[in-house]
Amino acid sequence: MPEKTKSDAKKRVRTSLLSKVPTGIQGLDEITQGGLPKGRPTLVCGSAGCGKTLLAMEFLVRGAVQFNEPGVFIAFEENAEELTNNVASLGFDLEDLVKKKKIVVDYVYIERSEIEETGEYDLEGLFIRLDHAIKSVGAKRVVIDTIEALFSGLPNHNILRAELRRLFRWLKEKGVTAVITGEKGEGTLTRHGLEEYVADCVIMLDHRVTEQISTRRLRVVKYRGSLHGTNEYPFLIDETGFSVLPITSVGLNHKATEERVPSGIPRLDAMLSGKGYYRGSSILVSGTAGTGKTTIAVHLINEACRRGERCLYMASEESANQIIRNARSIGIDLAPWVKKGLLHFNVARPTYSGLEMHLVTVNKLVKEFRPTVAVIDPITGLTNIGSVEEVKAMLMRLIDMLKNSGITALCTSLTHGGENLEQTEVAVTSLMDTWLLVRDIEYNGERTRGLYVLKSRGMAHSNQIREFLITDKGIDLTDVYIGRGMVLTGAARKRQEMKEDAEAAARKEELERVKRELERKRLLMEAKINEIRAQYESAEEELLAGVKAHELMEKALTFDRGVIAGMRKADASKQGPKDGRDSGGKR
Amino acid sequence: MAKKKSEDSTREFEQAIKKSEKETYLLKLYVTGLTPASTRAIANIKKICEEHLKGRYELDVIDIYQQPVLAKGEQIIAAPTLIRKLPLPLRKFIGDMSNTERILLGLDLRPKKNK
Numbered sequence: 001m002p003e004k005t006k007s008d009a010k011k012r013v014r015t016s017l018l019s020k021v022p023t024g025i026q027g028l029d030e031i032t033q034g035g036l037p038k039g040r041p042t043l044v045c046g047s048a049g050c051g052k053t054l055l056a057m058e059f060l061v062r063g064a065v066q067f068n069e070p071g072v073f074i075a076f077e078e079n080a081e082e083l084t085n086n087v088a089s090l091g092f093d094l095e096d097l098v099k100k101k102k103i104v105v106d107y108v109y110i111e112r113s114e115i116e117e118t119g120e121y122d123l124e125g126l127f128i129r130l131d132h133a134i135k136s137v138g139a140k141r142v143v144i145d146t147i148e149a150l151f152s153g154l155p156n157h158n159i160l161r162a163e164l165r166r167l168f169r170w171l172k173e174k175g176v177t178a179v180i181t182g183e184k185g186e187g188t189l190t191r192h193g194l195e196e197y198v199a200d201c202v203i204m205l206d207h208r209v210t211e212q213i214s215t216r217r218l219r220v221v222k223y224r225g226s227l228h229g230t231n232e233y234p235f236l237i238d239e240t241g242f243s244v245l246p247i248t249s250v251g252l253n254h255k256a257t258e259e260r261v262p263s264g265i266p267r268l269d270a271m272l273s274g275k276g277y278y279r280g281s282s283i284l285v286s287g288t289a290g291t292g293k294t295t296i297a298v299h300l301i302n303e304a305c306r307r308g309e310r311c312l313y314m315a316s317e318e319s320a321n322q323i324i325r326n327a328r329s330i331g332i333d334l335a336p337w338v339k340k341g342l343l344h345f346n347v348a349r350p351t352y353s354g355l356e357m358h359l360v361t362v363n364k365l366v367k368e369f370r371p372t373v374a375v376i377d378p379i380t381g382l383t384n385i386g387s388v389e390e391v392k393a394m395l396m397r398l399i400d401m402l403k404n405s406g407i408t409a410l411c412t413s414l415t416h417g418g419e420n421l422e423q424t425e426v427a428v429t430s431l432m433d434t435w436l437l438v439r440d441i442e443y444n445g446e447r448t449r450g451l452y453v454l455k456s457r458g459m460a461h462s463n464q465i466r467e468f469l470i471t472d473k474g475i476d477l478t479d480v481y482i483g484r485g486m487v488l489t490g491a492a493r494k495r496q497e498m499k500e501d502a503e504a505a506a507r508k509e510e511l512e513r514v515k516r517e518l519e520r521k522r523l524l525m526e527a528k529i530n531e532i533r534a535q536y537e538s539a540e541e542e543l544l545a546g547v548k549a550h551e552l553m554e555k556a557l558t559f560d561r562g563v564i565a566g567m568r569k570a571d572a573s574k575q576g577p578k579d580g581r582d583s584g585g586k587r
Numbered sequence: 588m589a590k591k592k593s594e595d596s597t598r599e600f601e602q603a604i605k606k607s608e609k610e611t612y613l614l615k616l617y618v619t620g621l622t623p624a625s626t627r628a629i630a631n632i633k634k635i636c637e638e639h640l641k642g643r644y645e646l647d648v649i650d651i652y653q654q655p656v657l658a659k660g661e662q663i664i665a666a667p668t669l670i671r672k673l674p675l676p677l678r679k680f681i682g683d684m685s686n687t688e689r690i691l692l693g694l695d696l697r698p699k700k701n702k
Binding site: 106114115116119120122129131132 | 617619622624627628631651652655656658659662663664665666667668669677678679680681682683684685686689690693
């Protein structure tokens, strides 16, 4: 993302009339949107010891090394040898550059007591020296550090001022990009009002100490014909030189990817719509002491390292060794990742430097180490060294910076007991994309941990609290008992579950019993039906037998009658036997 | 004691003056081409030398346009600049050398009438 802002800046420069010269100094080119005005002098002012000479020197050295623009350093305060030694500690080999004809150092020595003024003069001598030096290496950049020494060396300030005016005009004519340094004056930018002559670009450096913590700051006071960041930016001078942190210039234009980063805890991934955090998002893990915030962070790191990604761990309360040892106790070994260079610990007490310095340090680390995952454990430690407002502003910039670099950032935040849990000490929750809350649940004499996803932008996350167990194999999340208007965890959950199991068993037993009863009833009913049927059958049998007997008797009677009739020779065939046969046939 | 010391220093000073009267002067005048100030400076210093150092001075006039390296070596910033190389200590004068009094003082050559 910084590449993008840079290219944006470049684009803008291309369209504007003013061409710029990149300084090569980390951050400064971003603030000035491309560098210093080309072919014009820039005034760098500030009080003693704030890094003017260094800024100027780095401008020159980087110009010679990175941009193939040789330079001339006109020193009024230090001689070449002193300068070489001073900047050697910042990793610049001035001697080598001088040998390679990339840089010329000309030490101008003025001693008031050795000089007598005897009439009119000009500073043509200085011009000639400068001209000669520029020609000898084909210099494109010139530094004059610090020209105000002339004011103490030469008594006639009228001549001096006229000559300075001429000098700056001359420098412009030469087309060299110049950096002029000047000591800060009372109520003015420089002691002798150099800003009057150098009006194109003025950069002010400051070195402030608040509550025993010093911070260096840089501000572009003016930049004629160009947009520039107007804020004060903290800067750092370390073994690699100058670095300015243009954080407030960072816009909210980071890319949002769909890519996910597993948290290292499968159940937590499941809670975050099944895939984990978004890559490049910011995650806040808050909770009271000892709730396992660091453990969650360690899981994320372990998982990322396993995928071969680089991780940065910024700890301010535990040493690297302690974190590794503690992680081992939950079955995670971070040591191999450190050895492989995938995991970098940056351990420093927050009070070690100012807030801004922390930012600059993180920025530097991010640029150098290029991690994909960063952990800040904890962010609350920073409140020791600044007010809540300051810390919030700083964190905002920090998170923006990490987001812009596409880094998944996990911050832990300690909530003190008694405070509202859903509120962090430094009110940064609105900056965070995902907020995990780990809380103690005290119930019935037992303390357990519960984890929930308070928010997670852009995903359908679980709203359910999970019980959070730290085992020797890492974090385990289990379902909590929910039901009957209760949420139970730990032993209480276990007990409740057992109780429920017993109840369920009893219910099952009861059901079985009822079923059996029913079966029995059914059997009984069937038996009764059979009995009735049997009775009926026997009755039927009996009745049928009776009917038969009657019929036989009828037959016998009819026969008897016939016989008798025959015997009597009576004519009775019309009725008697026919009727009897018919009724018998029907049966 | 104090009186004696001041007498001593007075004597020393007088000796120094006497010594300077005998010493040879090596002077270098650095100018920038033929600017009015340069021309004036050359004329002025020549006049002073002729008047006060006749026969025991050596004056080199150097154009630093021609020899810019010397400007760096001699720590020249202003022009014209006159450097008294000898006798020691080294002295520098800047300007068109129009202030004769100051040059004489600086060169330890007080006019005789003041003595």
